[in-house]
Amino acid sequence: MYLLTIAIIAVGLAMDAFAVSIASGTACKQLNIKHALRMAFFFGAFQVFMPLIGAMAGLGLRDYIRNYDHWVAFALLTAVGAKMIYGAFKIAPAEKELNPANIFVLLVLSVATSIDALAVGITLPLLRVPLAAAVIIIGLVTFALSYIGTLLGKSVGHLFESKIEAAGGLILVALGVKILLQHLLF
Numbered sequence: 448m449y450l451l452t453i454a455i456i457a458v459g460l461a462m463d464a465f466a467v468s469i470a471s472g473t474a475c476k477q478l479n480i481k482h483a484l485r486m487a488f489f490f491g492a493f494q495v496f497m498p499l500i501g502a503m504a505g506l507g508l509r510d511y512i513r514n515y516d517h518w519v520a521f522a523l524l525t526a527v528g529a530k531m532i533y534g535a536f537k538i539a540p541a542e543k544e545l546n547p548a549n550i551f552v553l554l555v556l557s558v559a560t561s562i563d564a565l566a567v568g569i570t571l572p573l574l575r576v577p578l579a580a581a582v583i584i585i586g587l588v589t590f591a592l593s594y595i596g597t598l599l600g601k602s603v604g605h606l607f608e609s610k611i612e613a614a615g616g617l618i619l620v621a622l623g624v625k626i627l628l629q630h631l632l633f
Contacts, residue, residue: 449574449575449576449577449580450580450584452574452576452622453576453580453581453584453585454584454588455618455622456567456581456585456619456622457584457585457587457588457589458588458592458615458618459528459567459615459616459618459619459622460494460498460561460563460564460567460585460588460589460615460619461494461585461588461589461592461593461615462531462592462611462612462614462615462616462618463531463559463560463561463563463612463615464490464491464494464560464561464589464592464593464596465589465592465593465595465596465611465615466535466596466611466612466615467490467547467556467559467560467593467596468483468486468487468490468592468593468594468595468596468597468599468600469596469597469599469600469603469611470600471486471547471556471597471600472596472597472598472599472600472601472602473600473601474547474600475546475547475548477548478547478548478597478601482547482548482597483594483597483598484594485548485553486547486553486556486593486594486597487589487590487591487593487594487597488590489553489554489556489557490556490557490560490561490589490590490593491586491587491589491590491593492557492586493557493558493560493561493564494560494561494564494585494586494589495582495583495585495586496561496582497561497562497564497565497568498564498565498567498568498571498581498582498585499568499578499582500565500568501564501565501566501567501568501569501570501571502568502569502571502572502578502581502582504568504569505568505569505570505571505572505573506572508569508572509572509573512573516573517573517626517627517629517630517631518627519569519570519573520570520573520574520623520626520627521623521624521626521627522623523566523567523569523570523623524567524570524619524620524622524623524626525619525620525623525624526566527563527566527567527616527619528615528616528617528618528619528620528621528622528623529616529620530563530616531563531612531613531615531616531619532612532613532616532617532620533616534612534616535610535611535612535613535616536613563619564585567619568582574626
């Protein structure tokens, strides 16, 4: 059962990187397979390390919050999910052209798309899932979706960008509700 939980978390967390990859593929027509692989690698790697950092913090807190850990997991997942949903529909000012093939831009984008993973990482010890499996699955799912997103961006553009980020947010909120209900009712 924990693999399903990890897979759901991984897909939810990867949606930010997926949306950015689509936008990058759309905005930067000179992106090629090498750039798509590099972007996927950076996004996947940051999605491995950020939840790992968060999980280390969560391990330190687990004994102190054992009696209400389900509420903490619910609150964090719901907050991150709500932020993703809000961000998907917020009207952003026009941004200057960024070249995602540039390493500095790619680092900034990698950090920006993995901040949510840091917060979600805190919940991993509370869910009592194998940490190594969780971060590897999160990283691999993010890598795959980022690569696919870059290629999709080149072909379909911004058609689904905000909807994808909102879907990721809804997945995380639903998972938070599931954890809370599972603990309170069963």
